Amino acid sequence: MVSSSSVTRLIHRAQHGDAEAADELYAELYSELQKLARWRLRARSRLTLLDTGSLVHESFIRFAAAPDARFESRVHFLRWAAQVMRSVIVDFARRRSADRRGGGLPRLSMDDVAAATSGGEEILGVHEALERLATVDARLGQVVELRYFAGMSEPEIAQSLGVTERTVRRDWQKARLLLKEALA
């Protein structure tokens, strides 16, 4: 794990268009969030928004608690971490659906009952629709990412995007209408 001050530097550089810093930051956060998610999944077998939200916060605390911590940009961190949390969840869901494609006809064991869940497909569907939504309106995409994938609260999202909570609520409302239409 890199120290928090180097994560701060990476965020700063990535935000100013440094692609290498963005890749490094992504890789760093990915391995951290995936590890945290695996620990959580070992205990609970499924992730909820409460889990993803607390994982993102936990990852922040872990980076920020490093000895040379000077983490002034928590809100920027959350934005990056939400993006990475989304990848971690989508990758879990992809692996899940790849596992299922190998199986033959469904049997009625408890394992198969669990395997028959359609939640993974919803996650992948939202993920793909969100990619298109982000090209139409980037902020709507970020609001959904922060809320649906990273379990952030409205005040946190507002802070992280530098808009009012009312704007966040309205964006969420519009994004849901568009996604509902796209996923129908």
Added chain:
Amino acid sequence: MSQLDESREAWASLSALLDEGLDLPRGDRTRWIDSLPPQHDAIRPRLRRLLAGVDSAGTDAFLRTLPKVDFTNGVSGHPDDAAPPDPESIAPYRVIRLLGTGGMGAVWLAHRTDVMVTVQSR
């Protein structure tokens, strides 16, 4: 009709209309859509559809939470660590909710997905 593939300009216009429509009381929206100037004729049906999907009661579960999905295969944890997950479907049945548990197991209300009847499944 377009879904998430409109130009930024088209979206900016639709977004402004949605803002305006969402600011109105639900009952006034239809009249407002009907009274929009002719330049919005093309978008009118979609606007009507989109606004019909508004969940003003806050009861719509769409995207409210991550769906239930079991990721156990994605981790190498001991199986005993995990509680048995709630099924979402059992063979052709889509599980609606848990009705109760007893000595013989759990009883779920389920919806058969290939024929349209609701049955109890255990």
